[in-house]
Amino acid sequence: MSVLAVDGLRVRIGDNTIVDGVDYEVRSSEVFGIAGESGSGKTISMLALLGLLPERSTVEGTATFGGRDLLAMPRRDLRELSGRDLAMVFQDPFTSLHPMLSVGRQLTEHVRLHLDLDRRAAEQRALELLADVRIPDPAAALRRFPHQFSGGMRQRIAIAIALACGPKLLIADEPTTALDVTVQAGILRLLDRLRHEHELSVVLITHDLGVLSSIADTVSIFYAGRVVESGPRDTVLGRPRHPYTKALLDALPHPEAGKEKPLVAIGGAPPVPGRIPPGCAFHPRCAFAVEVCHSVIPPLAATGDRRLACHVDPFVKA
Amino acid sequence: MSALALHDVVVDYHGRGGTVRAVAGASLNVERGRIVGLVGESGCGKSTLARAAVGLVPTAGGTITFEGETVTPLTRRARPASLVRLQLVFQNPYSSLNPRRTIGSQIADGIRGRARNTRVRELLEVVGLASNAASRYPHQFSGGQRQRVAIARTLAADPSVIVLDEPLASLDASAQAQLANLLTSLSRELGLGLLLISHDLAIVRHVADEVCVMYLGRMVETGGTLPVWTQPAHPYSEALIAAVPRPDGAGVLPESLPGEVPDPARPPSGCRFHPRCPHAFDRCPREEPPLLPLAGGRASACWLVEQTSENPVQ
Numbered sequence: 001m002s003v004l005a006v007d008g009l010r011v012r013i014g015d016n017t018i019v020d021g022v023d024y025e026v027r028s029s030e031v032f033g034i035a036g037e038s039g040s041g042k043t044i045s046m047l048a049l050l051g052l053l054p055e056r057s058t059v060e061g062t063a064t065f066g067g068r069d070l071l072a073m074p075r076r077d078l079r080e081l082s083g084r085d086l087a088m089v090f091q092d093p094f095t096s097l098h099p100m101l102s103v104g105r106q107l108t109e110h111v112r113l114h115l116d117l118d119r120r121a122a123e124q125r126a127l128e129l130l131a132d133v134r135i136p137d138p139a140a141a142l143r144r145f146p147h148q149f150s151g152g153m154r155q156r157i158a159i160a161i162a163l164a165c166g167p168k169l170l171i172a173d174e175p176t177t178a179l180d181v182t183v184q185a186g187i188l189r190l191l192d193r194l195r196h197e198h199e200l201s202v203v204l205i206t207h208d209l210g211v212l213s214s215i216a217d218t219v220s221i222f223y224a225g226r227v228v229e230s231g232p233r234d235t236v237l238g239r240p241r242h243p244y245t246k247a248l249l250d251a252l253p254h255p256e257a258g259k260e261k262p263l264v265a266i267g268g269a270p271p272v273p274g275r276i277p278p279g280c281a282f283h284p285r286c287a288f289a290v291e292v293c294h295s296v297i298p299p300l301a302a303t304g305d306r307r308l309a310c311h312v313d314p315f316v317k318a
Numbered sequence: 319m320s321a322l323a324l325h326d327v328v329v330d331y332h333g334r335g336g337t338v339r340a341v342a343g344a345s346l347n348v349e350r351g352r353i354v355g356l357v358g359e360s361g362c363g364k365s366t367l368a369r370a371a372v373g374l375v376p377t378a379g380g381t382i383t384f385e386g387e388t389v390t391p392l393t394r395r396a397r398p399a400s401l402v403r404l405q406l407v408f409q410n411p412y413s414s415l416n417p418r419r420t421i422g423s424q425i426a427d428g429i430r431g432r433a434r435n436t437r438v439r440e441l442l443e444v445v446g447l448a449s450n451a452a453s454r455y456p457h458q459f460s461g462g463q464r465q466r467v468a469i470a471r472t473l474a475a476d477p478s479v480i481v482l483d484e485p486l487a488s489l490d491a492s493a494q495a496q497l498a499n500l501l502t503s504l505s506r507e508l509g510l511g512l513l514l515i516s517h518d519l520a521i522v523r524h525v526a527d528e529v530c531v532m533y534l535g536r537m538v539e540t541g542g543t544l545p546v547w548t549q550p551a552h553p554y555s556e557a558l559i560a561a562v563p564r565p566d567g568a569g570v571l572p573e574s575l576p577g578e579v580p581d582p583a584r585p586p587s588g589c590r591f592h593p594r595c596p597h598a599f600d601r602c603p604r605e606e607p608p609l610l611p612l613a614g615g616r617a618s619a620c621w622l623v624e625q626t627s628e629n630p631v632q
Contacts, residue, residue, distance in 0.1 A: 037490040038461075150578050151360065180359040180517055181561040185574035188563070192571060207490060210520075210563030214571050237567030251495040252565050253524035262502065263495035263524065269460055270490075 001028050003169050003201045004049075008061035009071075011041070011048045011225075016273040019045045020225040021061075023300070026169065026218075029195055031202045033216030033233070035209055035248070037270045041225035042205050046171050050088065051078045065169065084114045087162035091174035093154035097146040103130075103157055104142030107164060114165045129160040133190060152183035156190065163194065170195075173205045188215050209249060213237050221245045224271050224281035226297075231306030241308055241315045243286045280311065288314040320347035321385055321511045322371060322404065322479045328379030329363070329370050338583045340366040342535035343380065345609075348479055348511040353501065355526030355543065356515045357558065361579040363535040368483045368515045372406045373397070385478065405472035409484040411464035415456040421467045422452025428474030441470040444508075445500060462493025466500065473504075479511040480504075486521055498525050519562050523547050531555045534590040535582055537609055541616030551618040553595045589621070597622055 004026040011019040019041040026032040034042045047053050049063050049070050063070040066085060070078060082088070090096045098106055107126035111117055117125060123142070130138035133156040146154055155175060162170055172191070176184035192215055195202055206212060212219050212233065219237060220230035221244065229242035240246040250264040268285040271277060277284050283293040292311050300309040329341040341363040348354050358364050369375045371382060376391035383389065387400045408414040416424060425441055426434045439449035445466040456464055465485055472480050482501070486494045502525050504510050516522050522529060522543070529546050531539040531554060539552040550556040560573035577594040580586055586593050592602035601621050609619040 182575040185561040185572040209565040265495035266492040
């Protein structure tokens with residue numbers, strides 16, 4: 001069953017198209033991973049759903065969540081919904097937590113507003129939440145302030161706040177990017193447990209294909225505001241077929257790589273909004289580009305076990 | 319003789335809450351033409367050690383020598399001329415370049431003598447930037463390109479050793495790959511010694527010849543990168559490596575290491591890693607294991623490794 005269905009999402013900021021026709025569906029208890037380089041539109045496509053775009057932005061398309069279109073909803077309703085059924089976790093828990101309010105205050109204020117609990121019930125709920133995200137000594141933690149926690153603990157607190165009202169969908173934008181690998185592993189395991197225990201769907205935005213590889217069920221690879229390849233995790237990351245997905249994976253140092261061979265960097269740089277190349281946006285950096293790639297945008301079409309936007313499809317047999 | 323040699327270095331920070339020992343006796347050597355990776359979690363003291371290595375923070379003990387000369391902490395006076403060939407690249411290329419000057423003039427600052435413009439163009443080429451980039455400003459470059467500008471600027475001083483503090487953090491995979499390849503070629507082709515501080519183990523595994531694993535101010539394991547990676551001889555190195563997610567699409571969650579780096583102001587008794595160590599036994603909280611040499615030029619500070627002579631932990 002789908003929790004969120006995005007159809008034909010297009011975002012323009014000023015004169016630039018940042019997201020250019022994106023479709024996807026997030027199912028119940030699924031981790032849906034979105035990957036791509038900086039500027040690929042992965043974060044903007046999420047902010048659009050939450051009504052958090054900068055001014056001068058226009059949005060087209062639909063995003064059906066709980067039977068309603070998030071993009072057509074009055075602002076008041078969207079605000080009511082986000083924080084309750086729809087929650088967010090951002091990259092830097094130091095900027096998303098209020099530095100001058102105690103952790104207890106931030107947790108209880110939130111549940112009292114959305115769930116209409118009295119003070120005692122809200123505090124009880126806050127204690128449960130902190131225990132759920134494995135904060136040691138929750139009672140003491142309630143009285144402490146964000147700066148008294150490490151980065152990993154702060155991110156756990158941010159997740160506790162996000163989960164406070166029992167959301168159906170959690171949008172996590174680079175939640176582990178600022179953390180050590182050991183702490184990152186703990187947060188990934190926490191998200192994995194929570195989604196099973198709470199029937200929570202997660203949209204995970206990251207540039208780290210290792211992170212997606214370990215937790216996502218379905219992945220979508222973004223390039224210049226479009227999805228170039230999407231499908232089950234093991235299919236897309238284990239046997240990539242789009243030259244961009246393949247190139248992204250080849251650029252990573254493989255932990256078990258035998259010989260000291262140089263990493264294969266992708267030539268050139270990702271395109272800047274406003275100067276997206278015609279045709280397939282990846283063609284100037286693509287080793288397999290043919291003439292049609294220069295002029296015709298390849299559609300994202302279902303092909304066997306995945307969806308792919310490539311005229312050439314050079315790795316079809318690989 | 320090593321180009322850069324740190325022996326038993328101690329660094330204290332004095333604050334209102336008392337003294338914190340950020341580095342508690344750490345040693346490492348960087349030879350010319352070699353890349354040494356220094357890894358560990360945030361708060362383990364790796365950046366402090368890097369700063370001490372180039373004289374940016376004063377030491378409270380131990381010795382640091384560069385090409386035979388003692389590295390003295392920076393004062394109000396000019397940095398001694400003998401240290402010019404020891405350079406540092408910072409993590410954030412956005413804040414380490416002057417936004418109001420062209421990159422060409424910033425690189426030229428470090429060049430002595432004539433023909434500066436020619437040398438600037440050469441250096442830009444070495445780091446893989448177009449030579450007409452010299453007349454542009456930092457904001458006209460991407461993060462990866464800016465980091466190359468920062469490297470070109472250190473190369474202007476004709477260094478023999480460069481210390482790089484998290485140079486690859488905050489870059490996309492492809493930019494990271496380009497920079498990692500650049501670091502390898504700098505050490506191979508120009509014979510530079512590089513001390514690469516990073517929390518990204520996969521990239522260190524790929525470029526470093528040797529690796530030093532640091533925990534709470536001390537080295538817990540040192541050795542050749544490949545043997546340390548494939549058969550870690552300290553439970554902490556083992557845990558760090560197991561926490562790296564593999565980008566293979568297999569859907570295996572990385573192993574998490576419970577707990578956090580303790581407060582360096584109150585380090586645990588005995589082995590500093592024992593509260594988080596899955597293999598700890600009664601000796602670990604009582605006595606601190608010294609960093610002892612193992613076969614193959616490796617060293618480890620773990621009682622278990624000593625007990626089983628030279629076999630790595632399982």
